[in-house]
Amino acid sequence: MEINDNNQLLRFTTAGSVDDGKSTLIGRLLYDSKSIFEDQLESVTATSSKKGHEGVDLALFTDGLKDEREQGITIDVAYRYFTTPKRKFIIADTPGHIQYTRNMVTGASTANAALVLVDARHGVIEQTKRHSFIASLLNIPHLIVCVNKMDLVDFSEDRFNEITREFEQFSSKLLVKDIRFIPISALLGDNVVNRSENTSWYDGGTLLNILETLHISSDINKIDARFPVQTVLRPQSEKYRDYRGYAGRIASGIYRIGDEVSVLPSGFNSKIKSINTGEIEIEEAFAPMSISMTLEDDIDISRGNMIVKKNNQPEPSQEFDVMLCWLNNESAKPRAKYIIQHTSNEERAMIKEVVYKIDINSYERQKGNSTLEMNDIARVKIRSTHRLMIDAYRDNRNTGSIILIDENTNETVAAGMIV
Structure with missing residues (x-):
């Protein structure tokens, strides 16, 4: 295309x-x-x-x-x-x-x-x-x-x-x-x-x-179709009485009417019935378009779910490595709980381990130092309460990135790239 x-x-x-x-x-x-x-x-x-x-x-x-x-x-x-x-x-x-x-x-x-x-x-x-x-x-x-x-x-x-x-x-x-x-x-x-x-x-x-x-x-990944659902549209109008659309921004890939898709994390399969941008129906859509789509089957789908192609799926994972940049004045608390935001999905998570920090002047890896201060870049292991549908950042910048939010202050404390 x-x-x-x-x-x-x-x-x-x-x-x-x-x-x-x-x-x-x-x-x-x-x-x-x-x-x-x-x-x-x-x-x-x-x-x-x-x-x-x-x-x-x-x-x-x-x-x-x-x-x-x-x-x-x-x-x-x-x-x-x-x-x-x-x-x-x-x-x-x-x-x-x-x-x-x-x-x-x-x-x-x-x-x-x-x-x-x-x-x-x-x-x-x-x-x-x-x-x-x-x-x-x-x-x-x-x-x-x-x-x-x-x-x-x-x-x-x-x-x-x-x-x-x-x-x-x-x-x-x-x-x-x-x-x-x-x-x-x-x-x-x-x-x-x-x-x-x-x-x-x-x-x-x-x-x-x-x-x-x-x-x-x-620059756009057109191979791996990833559509994180941001909201479910149920207009209460005469014209769209039975309409149930799933709206969001396509993170990568191309979607066409009739494509076989899977809904994650449930794993239910269906086919795309219609694709709309605004009130205009279109035959196909691609990243980074904002669209709503309907499916042929009535599946329970909510914000944070992801609609992907049946034969090309991200890896659902609860534990993964991330290159993390610490953004906050307060240093990272060991094993403290944070809110992790990945595409439109929010879960709770913790930093299990700091594998190494990077000296960004010499590119050297510094091991044995587990405190993260503002502006530090480090490879860390993160564990979330539920599985996230992740890709490696090098393959897909949208589904390969996360942010961490302090649940007490609601401040964004870190941004990360999934390795």
């Missing part, structure tokens, strides 16, 4: 060290692609002149928090939406500081691509490796390495090639399939939206051109 890349939504995240120019780059993308409202432009122009800046400080388009504007840093995930004739985009601008690993995990978890910024003067540093490692861990399919501030190294081709070699050397250990390199100056706009006359030696596309043409259809 062909899914057209045009007009698809592309989510991307930015990563890099503090002052590498991430917010300026996003500001430049928005500014040069004419995706900024006039009142925003007036507000930022006024703030820029108040601060004594020459021209418009592009970084202010994304720095929404008061602390950020005062310190000139990004300390929260700032989401921005913009659109071009070819594609729609959601940007997650994430912090560069080491203490904000959790924000990067949050911003990158749904991304198709990650923009990793490298300062042309400093080259590949520890934080470049750390952010690239997290992007790899989160299974982000495309990595775009933006070698920024090329104007400060006289747009040197040799310097660009040196950084490319340096990055390729360490990235051979990463699991990212598609890595591209682009020389830019976010401040001056070289190769961001418009081609640069200063890099005649570079024959690749501009950043916007790469983002608009990135092939993302194959």
